Amino acid sequence: MSSDLITVLSEDHRAVEQVFDELQSRQGGPAQRSALVQHVIIALVRHAVTEQRYLYPLVRQELPDGDARADREVSEHAEAERVMADLDAVDPDDHRFEALLAELVGQVRNHIEEEEHELFLRLTQAVPGDVLRELGDNVRRLMTAEPATDEQALHSGKGTVDTVREALG
Numbered sequence: 001m002s003s004d005l006i007t008v009l010s011e012d013h014r015a016v017e018q019v020f021d022e023l024q025s026r027q028g029g030p031a032q033r034s035a036l037v038q039h040v041i042i043a044l045v046r047h048a049v050t051e052q053r054y055l056y057p058l059v060r061q062e063l064p065d066g067d068a069r070a071d072r073e074v075s076e077h078a079e080a081e082r083v084m085a086d087l088d089a090v091d092p093d094d095h096r097f098e099a100l101l102a103e104l105v106g107q108v109r110n111h112i113e114e115e116e117h118e119l120f121l122r123l124t125q126a127v128p129g130d131v132l133r134e135l136g137d138n139v140r141r142l143m144t145a146e147p148a149t150d151e152q153a154l155h156s157g158k159g160t161v162d163t164v165r166e167a168l169g
Contacts (some may be wrong), residue, residue, distance in 0.1 A: 003130035003133070003136045003137075003140065004129065004133045004135070004136040005054065005055065005058070005123075005132045005133075005135040005136040005139055006120045006124060006132060006136075007136060008115060008136045008143070009047075009050075009051065009055065009115070009118070009120075009130065009139065009140045011166070012043070012047050012050075013112045013115075014107065015045060015111070016040060016043055016047065016112075017109070019036055019039060019040040019043065020036060020105045020109075023036050023037065023040065023044050024101070024105065025103060025106075026107050030092040030093050031092060033092035033139060034091065036087065037087060037092070037101075037108065038088075041084045041087070041088055042106065044080065044081075044084060045084070046142075046143060047143075048077040048080070049142075050139050051073070051077070052074060052077070052140050053142065054135050054138060054139050054142075055073075055135075055166065056070040056073060056074065056137065057070075057138065058123065058127065058131075059073070059119065059123070060123055062109060062123065063122060063123070063126060064124045068117065073111075073115075073119075076107065076111050079107065080107050080111070083100060083103050083104045083107065084104060086100050087100040087101060087104060091100060113118070119162065143150065
């Protein structure tokens with residue numbers, strides 16, 4: 001299935017938001033919530049790597065303020081990954097868990113809103129559709145190319161953020 005870059009990234013945003021909703025509902029026991037945190041961290045790191053590989057070079061190339069915008073986006077990813085690493089290190093019954101989760105959800109939702117309501121619109125106007133479709137195909141392949149990443153992250157003994165980044169190269 002061929003989709004453009006904006007569609008693929010937006011679909012991935014929706015999937016992450018669904019996991020956030022489930023985590024924020026506070027349903028399930030500690031093991032289920034821990035598994036959901038692992039899942040969302042893996043998804044977010046995979047998404048960040050994808051954006052850094054495909055989206056931000058396009059932003060730098062096509063938008064007049066592209067370098068500054070891409071640098072800001074990469075900085076936001078780094079801050080979110082710091083929070084993810086902290087969240088990954090605590091159990092769901094730890095008193096810090098909910099605060100870290102809320103911080104991560106707030107950061108990511110703000111990032112999504114900025115991308116979808118401003119950056120994606122600008123790119124749609126600046127970049128030909130065939131280029132966006134080709135990049136969308138590349139992104140979809142990357143997002144599905146590492147089926148072992150989840151298992152590696154869960155059993156590596158390292159932090160999930162670092163394990164997923166290493167697996168994606």
